[in-house]
Amino acid sequence: TLHIARPEKGKTLADFQNIYNSIAEKMKSESAYDDGTGYGPVLVRLSWHSSATYDKNDNSGGSYGGTFRFKKEASDVLSKGLENATKFLDPIHSEYPWLSHGDLYTLGGVTALQELGGPKTPWRPGRVDTGPETVPAHGRLPIPEGNASYVRNYYDRFGFNDQEVVALLGAHILGKTHLKNSGYDGPWDDDTNIFSNEFFGNLLERKWTLEKNAASNMQYNAKGGIMMLPTDYALVQDPKYLKYVKKYADDQDAFFSDFRDIYVKLLERGISFDDSIEPLVFKTLKEQLK
Ligand code: DDH
Structure with a gap:
């Protein structure tokens, strides 16, 4: 399967920074979630599970098609709890309906990571929603019992x-x-x-x-x-x-820089980005106050 990145037409860094800000502001105003943990962690986990279906052998799965929006994928028992993250992001998608779900789920993770004090994480747009027939069968998520x-x-x-x-x-x-x-x-x-x-x-x-x-x-x-x-x-x-x-x-x-590199790799697995697609680096809410 070939997944070619096609960024949302005519959108610039400022447009994506607006989405980042909407997600970050909503995290702030709903910080009571999960006994005061807030939505950051569950958003990072959603970005992971929406990428975790990747298989290098046939380049199937991964974040490209945004297929976590389908019940068929989200109903995996190993993804219980992530409905909190998709519900959190639904109104963001209504505000920016031009954004693909793959871009939404991965940008949600990058926003949460940076707002929680993590490394600056360059992010590239261009995932394109694919249909329910592209949802991989369950069985691609890791079990916690392994050695x-x-x-x-x-x-x-x-x-x-x-x-x-x-x-x-x-x-x-x-x-x-x-x-x-x-x-x-x-x-x-x-x-x-x-x-x-x-x-x-x-x-x-x-x-x-x-x-x-x-x-x-x-x-x-x-x-x-x-x-x-x-x-x-x-x-x-x-x-x-x-x-x-x-x-x-x-x-x-060393951890911050290696984590950033492998997290970016995870979120982009299986996608071909044209050289003209510049990685976007977002300012945190705090940095924008200065
Ligand atoms: Fe994880 N994870 N994860 N995980 N994960 C859980 C929660 C969170 C495994 C199992 C679990 C990654 C890899 C693995 C986060 C991020 C990432 C929970 C608990 C289990 C179980 C869910 C619950 O009860 O609500 C296993 C197994 C693996 C593995 O690869 C062996 C990776 C790679 C990431 C990542 O983000 C890069 C985060 C964040 C959470 C906390 C979610 C929350 O609601 O809080």
Whole structure:
């Protein structure tokens, strides 16, 4: 499948910055969501799941077609909770109906990441909505029960290497797991809405105990009510992953720059962008106050 980027005609950086601002303002005014976590984390997760169907073997799936808007895709049990993110973005789409859903879902993630203190993340427009027949069958999302070889094999479908996988999973500093969604319980850190390299610090420094939660799933717990999924903990059990966990725990700048690179790669997997399509860099709300 060939996915050629066709940016929305006649739109400039200013038009997309307006959308960024609408999303960021709505995040601010609805900051009470999920006991004060706000919508940032669930928006980042939506950008991930709307890209996570990618398969390098036939270039199918990925963010291009915006197919997460179809029930057929969104009803995957592994995506429970993401209806909160699509509902949050629906009025944004009504305000900017010219924007494709793939562009909306990925721009939502980039906006949330930057507003939560993450790296400046260049974003390119041009995803084009495709029909329900392009929704991949369920089974392309990762399960949390896997060990290191499961994780390595899973991300091979995207063509991501060990370093890229460790950097990408640092996103699990944001938000929390919810019993009613995934059958896992609790946040990865006391701060659920600040992007940092603390996921790696927590992995290395806390004392983790494998325990059964109220839904009978096994998770790693530490004092203060923070948790890790088995797939998170796998990163310290595998020496090749552990090397990068240590590097990112020690070096926040290296993490921010590597996370940005792999996140951009994830959101653009499978799409051909013409050289004339300039990556757009958005100002945060804070920067615009200056
Ligand atoms: Fe994740 N994730 N994720 N994740 N994820 C969950 C929540 C969040 C896995 C499982 C879960 C990524 C990779 C993996 C975020 C971002 C990213 C939850 C809890 C589970 C389970 C959902 C709930 O109960 O509400 C697994 C397994 C993997 C894996 O690849 C092995 C990646 C790559 C990202 C990313 O963004 C780059 C975020 C953010 C959340 C928090 C959502 C929220 O509502 O809060």
